[in-house]
Amino acid sequence: MIYALLAYEFFKIGLFAVGGGLVTVPFLFDLAEEYAWFSKSELADMIAVSQSTPGPVGINMATYAGFKAAGLGGALVATLSEVLPSMAVIYFVAQALAKWQNNKYVRQILSGIRPAVLALILFAGWDIAKEAIADYKSLAVLLGLLVAMRLFKKSPIYYIAASAVIGLILQL
Amino acid sequence: MVSLWKLYALFFKMGLFTFGGGYAMLPILRKEAVERQKWITEEELLNYYSIGQCTPGIIAVNAASFIGYKLRKIAGLISATLGVISPSIIIIALVAALLRKYMDNQYVQWAFGGIRICVIALIIDVVWNMWQKGVKDVRGYVIFGVAALLLWGFNLSAVAIVILAAAAPFIPVRRRIKR
Numbered sequence: 001m002i003y004a005l006l007a008y009e010f011f012k013i014g015l016f017a018v019g020g021g022l023v024t025v026p027f028l029f030d031l032a033e034e035y036a037w038f039s040k041s042e043l044a045d046m047i048a049v050s051q052s053t054p055g056p057v058g059i060n061m062a063t064y065a066g067f068k069a070a071g072l073g074g075a076l077v078a079t080l081s082e083v084l085p086s087m088a089v090i091y092f093v094a095q096a097l098a099k100w101q102n103n104k105y106v107r108q109i110l111s112g113i114r115p116a117v118l119a120l121i122l123f124a125g126w127d128i129a130k131e132a133i134a135d136y137k138s139l140a141v142l143l144g145l146l147v148a149m150r151l152f153k154k155s156p157i158y159y160i161a162a163s164a165v166i167g168l169i170l171q172l
Numbered sequence: 173m174v175s176l177w178k179l180y181a182l183f184f185k186m187g188l189f190t191f192g193g194g195y196a197m198l199p200i201l202r203k204e205a206v207e208r209q210k211w212i213t214e215e216e217l218l219n220y221y222s223i224g225q226c227t228p229g230i231i232a233v234n235a236a237s238f239i240g241y242k243l244r245k246i247a248g249l250i251s252a253t254l255g256v257i258s259p260s261i262i263i264i265a266l267v268a269a270l271l272r273k274y275m276d277n278q279y280v281q282w283a284f285g286g287i288r289i290c291v292i293a294l295i296i297d298v299v300w301n302m303w304q305k306g307v308k309d310v311r312g313y314v315i316f317g318v319a320a321l322l323l324w325g326f327n328l329s330a331v332a333i334v335i336l337a338a339a340a341p342f343i344p345v346r347r348r349i350k351r
Contacts, residue, residue, distance in 0.1 A: 056187065056194055057192055057193050058231075060263075064264045067265055072265055079257055085229055087249060093227060094238055115312040115313070116222075117225065123323045125292045138289055156189060157189050159293070160291075164286050165286070166286045168283050171282050
């Protein structure tokens, strides 16, 4: 039965893909090879759509792949199965963290990771910038948005809405 | 105490305004969870991202689960996670079912050209905002610098960076000897 198979495969992805949404891509390619749910070229489209629709890209891809395989039911089964391992692991880690967060070593470890995570976050931005900042026009929009963010400190929602309109006007 | 429904609704909103990976969710997560609701501190949020990077699954879900657990234990964890994945399920199902040509539409592409640039600006802005909480001393600067070098110069994986950074505070630093 396809739902059980989807649940099994996406649970596995959720359990073994460590490091975020795009890490699931190679696993999805394996699925494309093994099952007739979607082809590799469909998968490439799915990744592109997932990156430019609302929602975290990893969730979008799971939903899309599940939908391709078995419609709306498939989307639900695939997505819920993929997040189940995360939820279980975080449940235990959060308990442990609550207990140990004042421990000297735990605090030292976290104080070491925090600056590195900021570098990782900037790198994620750089990854998008490599393609998105193609000319002076897009660079000017980036700088303008940054200045606006520093000045007004509004919710990201406003900037996202405004930049969609800017994108339409300037044909970015 | 925050209601489970509110937790679900707020994470739904955050999922809806995330374009890209888990890191793209950080700006709105910081705005809502740290600044507006004051559920967690900046430091806690960075801790969650640090750990969420090395535990299985999608980082956005890991961060949502962490915050949900902190506020309402297991029930909060489930509400927050369901909230963050709900917009994806609705929107992707619509796109897959109805708007097959969605991506080919020129206007959609232009709008997303703008949004992509906005995501970069939001990421720079959030690092700027969190810098003080994340990088407190010289050791922090060095860790940030080395991590950046390994990422840009050597394409090291994120998990490897996090493991190295976790070990870094235990490297003994020799103090300057008095003459």
